[in-house]
Amino acid sequence: MLKIKNGRDFVGGVAMIVVSLLFIWFGRELDVGNSSQMGPGYFPRMLSLLLIGIGVLIIVQALVVASEGEPDETANWKAYALVILAPIVFGLALSRLGLAPTMFLMIVAVSFASKYAGWRQSVALALFMAICSVVLFTRLLSLPVNAFGPWIPFLGN
Numbered sequence: 001m002l003k004i005k006n007g008r009d010f011v012g013g014v015a016m017i018v019v020s021l022l023f024i025w026f027g028r029e030l031d032v033g034n035s036s037q038m039g040p041g042y043f044p045r046m047l048s049l050l051l052i053g054i055g056v057l058i059i060v061q062a063l064v065v066a067s068e069g070e071p072d073e074t075a076n077w078k079a080y081a082l083v084i085l086a087p088i089v090f091g092l093a094l095s096r097l098g099l100a101p102t103m104f105l106m107i108v109a110v111s112f113a114s115k116y117a118g119w120r121q122s123v124a125l126a127l128f129m130a131i132c133s134v135v136l137f138t139r140l141l142s143l144p145v146n147a148f149g150p151w152i153p154f155l156g157n
Helices: 008-026 042-062 077-097 097-111 118-138
Strands: 003-004 064-065
Touching: 008 042, 042 064, 077 097, 097 118
Parallel strands: none
Antiparallel strands: 003 064
16 A cells, blocks of 8 residues: 655645646746747746656655554644745735845744754854845846835835
8 A cells, every 4th residue: 555655745746746737827828839949938838847747756756655664754734834835925025125134034934844943043044045145136136126125214225
């Protein structure tokens, strides 16, 4: 009898497949073209198909033949919720808080999903990633994103 050995991998593989199918569905009206004359839908479609294949491999790896001596792994629902909600909150908060505070808050929040991450390491990682993101996206790539948004007027651009 097949049994899910690693629940996180199984859920991750299913999530990759679902997200890939959503990208294919949202891009269904884009012209795909062919390999020599690629249309605007070619890259998203090929990337989605590649992610579906990777998701299937992850699911197969998570499924194994059940053995008697292995304890069942419990689902960490707090981690699932934090990792799923973080990109949503990021998208909503970016225009109001700016890139640096939003990155900092999201990394600290998602670190609570891990039982191994301490608060010192999480804050240090969040500071490093926020600074690197601001330098990369606002200075080097000159993307139209503010480092600090209107909700933080004392640090505005």
